[in-house]
Amino acid sequence: MxxxxxxxxxxxxxxxxxxxxxxxxxxIVYLFPKSGKFKYNFEKGKPWQSENLLAPFDFAIKKADEEIKIEIQKITESSVLYFNLDNAVEPEVRSAFEIQFGKKFSDSVQNISFPALKTCGNEVLNELYGFGVLSEDYSFSEKRAVAILDERTKKQDAFYSNLIKQSKVSSVIDKVLSKNDLLGYKADFTSLFFDIIEPNLSYDKSFTDKAIQEELDKISYTRGSVAKGTLIVSKGEVVEGDKYQKLESLRSEYESQVWNExxxxxxxxxxxxxxxxxxxxxxxxxxxxxxxxxxxxxxxxxxxxxxxxxxxxxxxxxxxxxxxxxxxxxxxxxxxxxxxxxxxxxxxxxxxxxxxxxxxxxxxxxxxxxxxxxxxxxxxxxxxxxxxxxxxxxxxxxxxxxxxxxxxxxxxxxxxxxxxxxxxxxWFILCGLATLFVQPLIYAYEKLFGLVSDVSLLELSDTNSKLLKELSNKAPGTFHHSLNVANLAEASASEIGANAMLVRVGALYHDIGKMKNPTYFTENQSTGINPHDELSSKESANIIVNHVIDGIEIARKNKLPDRVIDFIRTHHGTSVVYYFYMKEKKNFEDVNKADFSYPGPKPFSKETAILMMCDSIEAASKSLKEPTSTKIDAFVENIINKQIEEGQFLNANITFKEIQSIKKVLKHKLANIYHLRIEYPE
Structure with missing residues (x-):
């Protein structure tokens, strides 16, 4: 167990x-459609590429979308409109007419004309309420069929043009008066009827929609059928018209059929x-x-x-x-x-x-x-x-x-x-705009998954950041060294196609562990006093080696990404603090090399390997006296070749060709740093 x-x-x-x-x-499979997939691909207007296709089973031919749309439109536009009739309105209006008519015409007309005027008024009411007066004007076609409902029972059929709109009341009055040669009383009749006329028809939209839906439900979405074994399309035939519709019907039927368990x-x-x-x-x-x-x-x-x-x-x-x-x-x-x-x-x-x-x-x-x-x-x-x-x-x-x-x-x-x-x-333009959302998405992913992108690396490369400011204040020599290494490493990475931004950031932070004991490193010893003179070689080596461990602790405390911490961890690999190791060997024969070695690991990427080379070259270049091109070339070759011999780059995916390119860049850069020129004759 x-x-x-x-x-x-x-x-x-x-x-x-x-x-x-x-x-x-x-x-992913849960998200997929759970049906069969039609095994043939075809396009409208293109030749059928497969062999002759016979119907694998009986299926109905579906109507084209355009056919169905036309049928739906026809039903919608020709369906009957339903209006509710209010039976109480007409008697009330006629009663009001009797009262108001007597008041309106009692003193203004001769007795001989009074019956004729009243008969004309009743004729106007008959004309208005023959089918009914609408409560509001609607934008329906005049030829549209309508049904008038009396308490949900159909009373009569008509056309929309038969119904009187309120805007047409005046024209009905004119029509009746003209027929009876009483146009002289138009103003009186108009004022009379406009005071008493009330609508008695209202549009019943819900009942109309229900009736339309019943008609729509009767639509057949198929026309005819294809029997099993019938030839649908032959090889080379153009897929169009009826053949295309049959193929679409077969595909739809195949993909939507009910599957057994x-x-x-x-x-x-x-x-x-x-x-x-x-x-x-x-x-x-x-x-x-x-x-x-x-x-x-x-x-x-x-x-x-x-x-x-x-x-x-x-x-x-x-x-x-x-x-x-x-x-x-x-x-x-x-x-x-x-x-x-x-x-x-x-x-x-x-x-x-x-x-x-x-x-x-x-x-x-x-x-x-x-x-x-x-x-x-x-x-x-x-x-x-x-x-x-x-x-x-x-x-x-x-x-x-x-x-x-x-x-x-x-x-x-x-x-x-x-x-x-x-x-x-x-839609494509909206897709492009949605793609711009990638920037905040990358930021969110960095926080969720602990990853680091070039955007974050750019922020980390700012020398005004809190951590680099602290480094420049506590260990100015180390900060200057880190800047020089960053420039060398960035140029080297660009030469071989590595991530230049990543290696630059790694170089800026690789020595932050030296902030803990800055004066124990020569680049920060401005007073000429060397604290190592009072320590044993093993103690000195221990302090030098510990700057890697201290750097990792400081980096984690300041929440630097793991990709940057990798540079701190690997920039010395498993190399030896050679100066103190040799000093110890002069005093003792039996020296444990592990006591003077960095804990590692060795560089495991092109970028971390580049940093190791550039860090060693930049630090050691300070010891060059009267540098010349020949000295610089030999100096670079010796240091990097020694690292290769020690197997420091065995875990890094870097080639000898790339190492040679890096050597070339470093030689050129060092020559520029030391301003090597030809000697002019005096």
């Missing part, structure tokens, strides 16, 4: 990655295999080409988390409305991974993620082509992300690539630009 537990402990990192792979696969489980199993294969490829890539990332479980988790997050967001958008699919800023993924790791890892992960998204999105080939091209452009254009202008320029280029590629695909599919949906370009 104990051996089993020990074995588990030794392989805990591998077990964690296996569990991470399984968990990520499960979550056995089929469902097989679909899940197949999806899980494909997703696990993709994520396994990512792990294998990390193990083979990015072993430092692979060994760090936090970084592996970070990469898997970003892949899962993008798939989750894309699934939400597709489920809501697939036309917004291009708003999702997929290019954030390569941007983030390039900021924290490198371009190659960013592109590889981006391509795998886009391939997985192909299972979710419609028009998967078009989508994958667009996103992969955009990812490549992102990797190629975005450099020095900490410069704001670079990000804006790159986002503009990415958006332009989206628009050009989409336009090309549309023309290929449709053959013209007449039906081009220009609003799609707005």
């Amino acid at each position: 104990k051996d089993f537990i020990n074995k588990l402990y030794r392989n805990h990192s591998l077990i964690y990655k296996a569990l991470l792979l399984v968990a990520t696969t499960f979550l 056995s089929n469902y489980n097989w679909v899940l199993f197949a999806y899980a295999l494909l997703v696990a294969l993709a994520m396994l490829m990512l792990l294998l890539f990390l193990r083979k080409y990015r072993n430092q990332v692979y060994e760090n479980n936090t970084k592996v988790t970070f990469i898997f988390f970003n892949v899962l997050l993008l798939i989750f967001i894309t699934t939400l958008v597709v489920n809501y409305n697939s036309k917004y699919i291009y708003i999702v800023p997929i290019c954030v993924l390569p941007l983030v991974l390039k900021a924290f790791f490198d371009a190659r890892l960013g592109l590889f992960t981006h391509v795998l993620t886009v391939l997985l998204l192909g299972f979710i999105v419609p028009n998967s080939y078009e989508y994958m082509f667009l996103q992969i091209i955009a990812g490549i452009v992102t990797i190629l254009t975005v450099s020095e992300l900490y410069k704001r202008a670079n990000l804006f320029i790159s986002v503009g280029q990415i958006t332009l690539i989206y628009i050009i590629a989409y336009f090309a695909f549309f023309v290929i599919h449709e053959g013209s630009i007449e039906t081009l949906e220009w609003e799609t370009f707005i």
Whole structure:
């Protein structure tokens, strides 16, 4: 049992990655659609590339979206409008007419005209309330059929033009008076009726909508059917018209049919295999080409988390409305991974993620082509992300690539630009704006996962920061030494394509441990008094070696990133404090070399190896007397060759060719520092 537990402990990192792979696969498959995938790809207006296709089962031919839209529009525009009739209004109006008419015309007309006027008034009321007076004006077509409901019972049918709008009351009065040759009484009748006329019809929107919905529910979304074994399309035939509709119907039927438990489980199993294969490829890539990332479980988790997050967001958008699919800023993924790791890892992960998204999105080939091209452009254009202008320029280029590629695909599919949906370009612009969110996202990731990006490195490189200010005050010689090393290391890193910003920051902070005992280091001894004269060689060596441990403690206290602390930890590797070691050997024959050696570890990256070389060269260069080009060349060669012989760079992925390039840069820089010139004759 104990051996089993020990074995588990030794392989805990591998077990964690296996569990991470399984968990990520499960979550991604959970987000995927749980149906079969139609195995044929086809495009409208293009030849059928596969063999002759026979119907695998009976299925109905679905109507095209345009057909259904036309039917819906026709039903909506021709449906009956329902109005509720208020029976109490008309009797009240007629009663009011009897009262008001007597008051209005008793003294103003001769008795002989009075009955005619009253008959004309009743005729006006009959005209107005024949169908009814509307409570408000509506913008319906005059030819629209209407039904008048009396307590939810249909009383009569009519057209909307038969109903009297309140704005038309005056014209009805004019019409009746004109017919009876009584236009001279227009003003009196108008004032009379405008005081007593009340609407008795109100639009019943809910009842009308319910009736329309009942008609819409009767729409058939299919027209005809295809029997099993019927030829749908032959190889080489152009997919258009009825053939295209049959293929669309077959694909829709195939992907939406109800799966039994056995089929469902097989679909899940197949999806899980494909997703696990993709994520396994990512792990294998990390193990083979990015072993430092692979060994760090936090970084592996970070990469898997970003892949899962993008798939989750894309699934939400597709489920809501697939036309917004291009708003999702997929290019954030390569941007983030390039900021924290490198371009190659960013592109590889981006391509795998886009391939997985192909299972979710419609028009998967078009989508994958667009996103992969955009990812490549992102990797190629975005450099020095900490410069704001670079990000804006790159986002503009990415958006332009989206628009050009989409336009090309549309023309290929449709053959013209007449039906081009220009609003799609707005989605691409919104996607570009969303991509700018990468800056705050990188900051959040730094805090959550303890990573460091070039943006943070730029902040750390500020010599006015609190820690570097303290270093310049307590150990000015060390601070000046660190600045010189930073310049040498940055130039060397740029020469071989390493991370120049990272190595510069590492150089600025690599000796902060000397703040604890600054006067024990020669660069800070301005008074000429050397405290080591009063100590034994072993004690002196112990103080010198401890500046690495002290530096790590100070760095952790000031919350410096681990990538920067790595430079403090490795800048001396396992080398020996040679001066005090040789001094001890003069006095004693049996000297333990480990007592005079740094604890390590050895440099394990190009950047930490560069710092070791530059730190040794800069420190030792102070001992050069009357430097010449020949002396400097030999000096650089000797120091770096000695480090190679001691095996200090065995763990760093740096080549002999790159070391030679670094030597060349250091020789040139030292020559400039010491202002070597040709000797002029006197």
